[in-house]
Amino acid sequence: MVGRIYMSLCVLLLIVIIVSMVYFVASKGIANFISGEVKVSEFLFGTKWAPEADTPSYGALPFISGSFLVTLLAALIASPLSICAALFMTEIVPGWGKKLLQPVIELLSGIPSVVYGFVGLSVIVPFLRDTFPGQGIGVAAGALVLSVMILPTITSVAADALASLPQNLKESSFALGATRWQTISRVILPTTMPAIMTGVVLGMARAFGEALAVQMVIGNAPFVPRSLFESASTLTSVITLSMGNTTMGSTINNALWSMALVLMLMTFIFVLLVRMLERRNKI
Amino acid sequence: MKPKTADKIATTLIVFFALLIVAILIGLLGYILVRGLNHISWDFLTSAPQKIRAGGGVGPQLFNSLYLLVLTLLITIPLGLGAGIFMAEYARPGKLTNFIRLIVEVLSSFPSIIVGLFGLLLIVNYFDLGFSLISGAIALTFFNLPLMVRITEQAFRTVPKAQKEAGFALGLSKWKIVTSVLLPVALPTIITGTILSAGRVFGEAAALMFTAGMSSPRLNFSDWNPLHTSSPLNPFRPAETLAVHIWKINSEGLAPDAIQIAAGASAVLVIMVLLFNLLARYFGRFIYRKLTASKRIN
Numbered sequence: 001m002v003g004r005i006y007m008s009l010c011v012l013l014l015i016v017i018i019v020s021m022v023y024f025v026a027s028k029g030i031a032n033f034i035s036g037e038v039k040v041s042e043f044l045f046g047t048k049w050a051p052e053a054d055t056p057s058y059g060a061l062p063f064i065s066g067s068f069l070v071t072l073l074a075a076l077i078a079s080p081l082s083i084c085a086a087l088f089m090t091e092i093v094p095g096w097g098k099k100l101l102q103p104v105i106e107l108l109s110g111i112p113s114v115v116y117g118f119v120g121l122s123v124i125v126p127f128l129r130d131t132f133p134g135q136g137i138g139v140a141a142g143a144l145v146l147s148v149m150i151l152p153t154i155t156s157v158a159a160d161a162l163a164s165l166p167q168n169l170k171e172s173s174f175a176l177g178a179t180r181w182q183t184i185s186r187v188i189l190p191t192t193m194p195a196i197m198t199g200v201v202l203g204m205a206r207a208f209g210e211a212l213a214v215q216m217v218i219g220n221a222p223f224v225p226r227s228l229f230e231s232a233s234t235l236t237s238v239i240t241l242s243m244g245n246t247t248m249g250s251t252i253n254n255a256l257w258s259m260a261l262v263l264m265l266m267t268f269i270f271v272l273l274v275r276m277l278e279r280r281n282k283i
Numbered sequence: 284m285k286p287k288t289a290d291k292i293a294t295t296l297i298v299f300f301a302l303l304i305v306a307i308l309i310g311l312l313g314y315i316l317v318r319g320l321n322h323i324s325w326d327f328l329t330s331a332p333q334k335i336r337a338g339g340g341v342g343p344q345l346f347n348s349l350y351l352l353v354l355t356l357l358i359t360i361p362l363g364l365g366a367g368i369f370m371a372e373y374a375r376p377g378k379l380t381n382f383i384r385l386i387v388e389v390l391s392s393f394p395s396i397i398v399g400l401f402g403l404l405l406i407v408n409y410f411d412l413g414f415s416l417i418s419g420a421i422a423l424t425f426f427n428l429p430l431m432v433r434i435t436e437q438a439f440r441t442v443p444k445a446q447k448e449a450g451f452a453l454g455l456s457k458w459k460i461v462t463s464v465l466l467p468v469a470l471p472t473i474i475t476g477t478i479l480s481a482g483r484v485f486g487e488a489a490a491l492m493f494t495a496g497m498s499s500p501r502l503n504f505s506d507w508n509p510l511h512t513s514s515p516l517n518p519f520r521p522a523e524t525l526a527v528h529i530w531k532i533n534s535e536g537l538a539p540d541a542i543q544i545a546a547g548a549s550a551v552l553v554i555m556v557l558l559f560n561l562l563a564r565y566f567g568r569f570i571y572r573k574l575t576a577s578k579r580i581n
Contacts, residue, residue, distance in 0.1 A: 003458045007373060010365030011383055014432070017425055018386045021393070021401045028404065081300050088301030092294060101301060104308045110479075110556045111311070112486025114529045115549045119311060121533055122318075122542065148307060155304075179290035202392075209394020211489040212530050236396050236489075243400070243493065248408065260400050264393070271389050 022264070029261025032058070032254040043258055049222040049238075051252040058255045062224045064262065066139070066232040069225065070214060071207045073143035074150055079200050081147075082154035083189075086196075090162040091184060101155070109152035117216035120145035125217055134229035137219035142234070145213050150203035157199025161192045161281075194281040198274050205270035209263060211236035235259045312553065319550020322543045328551070331501075332528070332544070339540075341548050343499045346515055347416070347522035348555075351495060352485055354420035354518065355427060360477065362424070363431020370432060371439035372461055391429035398426045399490035407494055414521040419495025426490050427480055434476030438469035467574040475567035482559035486552055488526035496521035497531055525552050 032038040038058045046059020085105075089097045124144050129136030165188060173183040189196075219231025220241060239256050246253040330340030370387075374380040402422030412418045442465050450460035499522055502515045509516040523531070529548045532541045 001458075003461070004373065007365045007369035010362050011369050011374075013362060014366055014383065014386055014390065014428065017428070018390050020405065021390075021397075021425070024401060024404050025397065081304060084297045084300035085304050087297050092297055092301075097301070100305065104305050106560065107312070107557070108304075108308055110482050110486075110560060112488070112526050112552055112556065114486070114488045114526045114533075115315065115553055118529060118533055118545050118549050119314060122546075123314065148311075151304060151307075179286045181290040181293035182286055184293070205392050209392075209396065211394065211396040216530070216533055236394065239396060239400070240489065240492065243403075244497075257400075260397055264397055267389065267393055267397070271385075271392055274388075 025257065025260050025264050028254060028257035029264075030258070032251060032258060037251050038255060038258075043255065047224055051255065056251070058251070060235070060255070060259055060262070062222050063233050063235045063238050063259060065224050066218070067208055067234040067236070069139055069232070070142040070146055070218070070234060071204050073139070073228075074146035074207045075200055075204050077143060077147035078150050078154055078203060082151055082199070082203075083158055083196060085151075085155045086158035086162050087184060087188075089159050091180065091188065098159075105152045105155050108148070109156075113149065113210060113213040114216075116145050116149055117213035120213060120217040128229065132229050134227070135219065135231065136229075137217055138229050138231050139218065139225050140228040142214045142218040142232075143228075145217055146207045146210060149210060149213065150207050153203040153206055154196075154199040157202060158192075158196045161195030161199070162188065164195075165192055194277045198277045198281070201270055201273045201277065205267060205274075208266055208270070209236065211240050215240045235263055239263075315546070315549050315553050318546040319548075319553075322547035323550060327547055331499075339544060341525060341528060341544070341551065343502050343515075344523055344525045344528040344548070345551065346502075346504075347495070347499060348485055348524040348526070350515070351416055351419050351423070351491075351522060351524055352481055354416060355423040355484055356477070356481060358420060358424045359427045359431050363428055364435050364473070366428075367432045367435020368439060368461060368466075371436045372457070372465070387429045387432050390425070391433070395426055395487060395490040398422055399493040401425070402490065403493035412519070414494065414496030414498075415519045416495060416522045417518040419491050419522065419524075420518070422490050422494040423484050423487065426487065427484055430480045430483075431477065434480065435469070435473055438472035438476065439465055441472065442468045470574060471567040471571035474570055475563045478559050478563035478566060482556045482563075485555055485559065486526050488524070488530050491524055491527050492530070495524060495527070497523050497527055499523045 032043070033040050043058055043060050044064070045061055046057055047061045048057045048059045049062055050057050085101055089101050120141060124141050125136040127136075128134070128138075128141055132140070169187055169191065170183055173187045178186070214234050215237035218234060218237055220233050220237055221231035222233055222238070223231075225232040239259055242252070243256055246256065327340045328345060329342040331343055332341060333339030370380070370383065374383065399422055402418060402425070406412050406418045406421050407414060412421075446464055446468060447460060450464045455464070500520055501513060503511075503513040504515055506514045507516055508514050509518065511517060512520060514520075525548055529545055529552065532545050532548075
């Protein structure tokens, strides 16, 4: 009986945590909109972030677009790599392929994000600076660092999906005389696509919320980037940099909380997407 | 193109990309270890960092990271076990259970910076615990708890049904079955998962910047009374961890050897995570052998 009460309390605590998290972040995040200091449209679509100017403007579009840009780019780079790795593990050499890649994936996901940031700063940034125009720091560097960070997420979900595919689907395709690639491209990938997309969305969710590694390599300029090799900012990077330097309750500070609210809403959207994809996958 | 040729090309590409990922990992680890290892010395691991001069170490940061990890696990393990066992054994399928499952999912996919900001708002400011180890530990709890719940639930679900049925057949109560039949079988998986999650907690920085703080006070390592302000064990002092330190010196480091310190600290961090990984494997097997009278492992 005592055990049962204790366990129910633990679960209750989870509910309390999440409800208060949503409540606190949302109440701080909409404070500016309620007091009328910043309009929602100005915040979401304004391209000018100048909170310290004489007529301050709080347009967060540079950061929102920066977040989406690096996230999409990272997913575009990481997805093909991850799907190939998953195919390698399950279809090409199921035995030692899994033995080789499984620990690799686990180690990649274990490396802390600040270490990714550090390596990005000391390897990727100088490389980009020498090969392409610009300073090296910028959208491309951010996307590259993020793509390595989300490789393990996509790969492990995709590998699980491929491994759970019924064997007879493959066998009947081979029996019809299809080559391995024909089987993979016409049978295996189309059937497992919703599950693989789940992995991609999970990876994007991770990329969207990643803060420190991106902040270290993206350059943190408050403009909408016009090229991949230009400095930009993301929601997370501007929060990381500015939250400590602003006073609680000021308009700038509340604008940063609004950005946190955007991040939170995006998390909900990602979770919703994952749930929808999973439901489609069941049928 | 003939199907055979397409097959050959596709296979080559897939193998190439898969091996590329292996190469990325080897390059990454090689770079971190080669760059960092020659900067690591006993002095580097134990001395305090320097602000402007060269030659600082990461002693307090390393200690803070480990201590914070212990504090976090002290809070999350009992809570995670409780909620996880409830989800696996007691929760009836229905709306409420689905809702709780959704909550665990959402909580585990929140960006860690949101967790840190929430910690700043609620623990640091509202509960007035300030930038302190305990604030950091509570924030990391929000971050780690959903993981613990999931690990526990999955570990309990993999226990063969027959074990539970045998318990019921003997007339045991549900609680007795959970504690003396299911828990020992599930424990190795739980321990492995916990140590792996510890690796994640150890490397976490974004959630800690706003809760445990970005500075470390002067510590007196001969004073082990947790109530003294300069004691390393005092949970109410601010504490910069290793991961936060790496971020800080990369973003605003002033010491001339900042880049070497970052390399050394990164190597220490990665070695610790690797150790956690190895430990998780080894310890899981060891416990399994101890608790379940089985001489062979799968």
